Amino acid sequence: MTQAINRSALFNASCFALITTAFSFSISAGTLRSLGTDLGYSAEQLGFINSLWFFGFPIAMIIGGLVYHSLGPKKIMNIAFLSHFLGAALTLYAIYFVSESSYVLLLASNLLMGIGCGCTEAACNPMIADMYTGEKMNKMLNRFHMWFPGGIFVGALLSELMSTLGFSWQSQFWLIPIPALIYAFLFRGKAFPQSSEEQAASLSGNIKGMLTPLFFFIFCCMALTAITEFGPQKWTGLIMESSGAKPMLILALTTGLMAVLRFFGGPVTNALGQTGVLLAGAIISTLGIYLFSTQTGAMAYVAAIFFALGVAFFWPTMIGFVAAKIPKSGALGMSIIGGVGMFSTAIFQPFIGSWIDSDIAEQKALGLTGTELDLAAGQATLSTMMTFPMILIVAFVILFFWQKGKKPEVAVAH
Numbered sequence: 001m002t003q004a005i006n007r008s009a010l011f012n013a014s015c016f017a018l019i020t021t022a023f024s025f026s027i028s029a030g031t032l033r034s035l036g037t038d039l040g041y042s043a044e045q046l047g048f049i050n051s052l053w054f055f056g057f058p059i060a061m062i063i064g065g066l067v068y069h070s071l072g073p074k075k076i077m078n079i080a081f082l083s084h085f086l087g088a089a090l091t092l093y094a095i096y097f098v099s100e101s102s103y104v105l106l107l108a109s110n111l112l113m114g115i116g117c118g119c120t121e122a123a124c125n126p127m128i129a130d131m132y133t134g135e136k137m138n139k140m141l142n143r144f145h146m147w148f149p150g151g152i153f154v155g156a157l158l159s160e161l162m163s164t165l166g167f168s169w170q171s172q173f174w175l176i177p178i179p180a181l182i183y184a185f186l187f188r189g190k191a192f193p194q195s196s197e198e199q200a201a202s203l204s205g206n207i208k209g210m211l212t213p214l215f216f217f218i219f220c221c222m223a224l225t226a227i228t229e230f231g232p233q234k235w236t237g238l239i240m241e242s243s244g245a246k247p248m249l250i251l252a253l254t255t256g257l258m259a260v261l262r263f264f265g266g267p268v269t270n271a272l273g274q275t276g277v278l279l280a281g282a283i284i285s286t287l288g289i290y291l292f293s294t295q296t297g298a299m300a301y302v303a304a305i306f307f308a309l310g311v312a313f314f315w316p317t318m319i320g321f322v323a324a325k326i327p328k329s330g331a332l333g334m335s336i337i338g339g340v341g342m343f344s345t346a347i348f349q350p351f352i353g354s355w356i357d358s359d360i361a362e363q364k365a366l367g368l369t370g371t372e373l374d375l376a377a378g379q380a381t382l383s384t385m386m387t388f389p390m391i392l393i394v395a396f397v398i399l400f401f402w403q404k405g406k407k408p409e410v411a412v413a414h
Helices: 007-030 032-039 043-071 073-096 102-131 134-145 147-164 170-175 177-187 203-210 213-234 236-240 247-263 265-294 299-311 314-325 327-365 370-385 387-403
Strands: none
Touching: 007 032, 007 043, 007 073, 007 102, 007 134, 007 147, 007 170, 007 177, 007 247, 032 043, 032 102, 043 073, 043 102, 043 327, 073 102, 073 170, 073 177, 102 134, 102 327, 134 147, 147 170, 147 247, 170 177, 203 327, 213 247, 213 265, 213 299, 213 314, 213 327, 213 370, 213 387, 247 265, 247 299, 265 299, 265 314, 265 370, 265 387, 314 327, 327 370, 370 387
16 A cells, blocks of 8 residues: 655655755854864865855756656665764764864764755655645745755754854754754655656757856856855854954845845846846845945944845746756756855855955955954955855846847746
8 A cells, every 4th residue: 555645744854954065054154253263274175165055056956857857866865864864963062072083073064964965856856846836836846945045044043043042153063964854754665756767758858958148148147146145144153253244244134135135036027127137136146245345333234134135036946047047958957057056156256255365365465463464354355245146136137138029938936
């Protein structure tokens, strides 16, 4: 007798898996400065640690998407849990038992955490699509994706609370295994949905559907939208700590607002269109990063609001654009676009770290020291990061006129 599928349990487990992803992002972002200071790492070295998380994510996401129909979501989520748990364990060992091998252990742990996060996306997105149909599917996918910024919001608040209560920065990493254990428990013994043979046989058609100028253009734009979103967020703690604002509260404000905006994003997309949303996002995120690079104290929170308004719709709109305008690329096309976003973020992390090191040396040569030195260097680096959304403004103006008057090849529900 076939076991009934408990859709509620599978969906809740998927959400906790995405919360694990979010916790691994927010906790590491909030403790980045302390990690570098206590273990003696340069910003460039921290950038390489960051980059391994962003490399592991797309590798697992793309490979998981390719093998989803042969392995199934259960086996992929088993790999996700093993990667999440081992990654967290290695991180804790490296920061509590500091030695010459700690740096290598942190590189390995971040790679494992990224693999766990990528497996989560590769398994849960199509699994949710297989469990629900029509408007219900769109509704549940939106609720699932809320939990990346929503989980970062919760993780940032917990991190700030622990710091306020006097817990060490190392102890905050104990938060990461908690949602991992919860989703492993919820998935345990459950029946998983099966994909249709038609879906499994569509790989060659998906690859052919990606061989278009429009897909290549979006591929390049995704690299810039992702680093515009994740670049400033990942380095918030290191850069904003000297501005007079609490970095974890900035991260919580940004991601909390993003979660709300994404949940109610349908009417915005209906009003502006996908290309209009992308162009507006590029303009507003440029303004947000500019404010980050020039404002201190309470105004840093205002900058966070503008930044959140700018980047909130980038990721879902880029994925939705591929679904609507390049539908023959299928699920693989959406996975590739998501993957290139994470690869781009990984590649740029060491560069951002080296920019910080260079700006610190430059400001030190001007005679600045202490907090003034950190603030001036951080703001200089943020000014450099403005280049990403500024390029996007030009790209999305081109895209706007390129697609003006063209109807989607498939209807996109919101």
